[in-house]
Amino acid sequence: MQKIIFIILSCFLLSACELEMSDNGKLDGNWQLRQTDTVSTGGICDMSRSYIYWAFENDLLLVRDIDNGNQKILFRFEKKGNELYIHSPHFVVTKDELTALENDSLLSPLGIEDIEDHFFFEELSNGSLVIKNESYRLHFRKY
Numbered sequence: 140m141q142k143i144i145f146i147i148l149s150c151f152l153l154s155a156c157e158l159e160m161s162d163n164g165k166l167d168g169n170w171q172l173r174q175t176d177t178v179s180t181g182g183i184c185d186m187s188r189s190y191i192y193w194a195f196e197n198d199l200l201l202v203r204d205i206d207n208g209n210q211k212i213l214f215r216f217e218k219k220g221n222e223l224y225i226h227s228p229h230f231v232v233t234k235d236e237l238t239a240l241e242n243d244s245l246l247s248p249l250g251i252e253d254i255e256d257h258f259f260f261e262e263l264s265n266g267s268l269v270i271k272n273e274s275y276r277l278h279f280r281k282y
Contacts, residue, residue, distance in 0.1 A: 163218055169194045170268050170279035175250050178274055191249060192282065200225055202249050212240060212249070223258040223270060225251065250277045 172191040175184045190205035200214040211231035217224045228246070229237040240246075243253050252274055261276070262269040268279040 163195060163197070165263050165265055166195050166218060166268070169282040171282045172250065172277060173280050174278040176276040178271065178276060193279065204249060210245070212245065213237065221260050223260065224255070225258070226255040228254055250275045
């Protein structure tokens with residue numbers, strides 16, 4: 140009898156849980172920027188010694204630049220097929236305070252052109268990510 144009650148209570152508890160699942164697949168996780176290519180000139184910049192990280196989870200993207208005072212910018216993103224849209228950036232002041240980012244001057248060193256940017260996936264695997272916008276091709280490794 141106790142086993143039956145335990146099973147019934149367990150079923151009720153598990154059915155009450157609401158888990159939000161992401162459809163991002165291999166994109167979710169932490170990625171370290173390793174190389175930036177300039178599309179128009181073919182220039183290549185080795186970023187492997189920099190500490191710029193992009194972290195994807197659900198519909199949020201956190202871009203951290205540890206070399207620049209651990210600067211953090213939080214974006215919303217949408218992944219649609221072979222395309223990645225990032226928008227609505229907020230500068231992380233403290234863990235409880237965000238400020239809307241209205242100037243794109245902080246974004247260029249991170250490989251982002253504008254407050255709203257559009258990338259195409261060129262490669263997405265368990266350990267490698269390559270995305271491209273109009274100006275840059277960004278190479279990442281899974282961290």
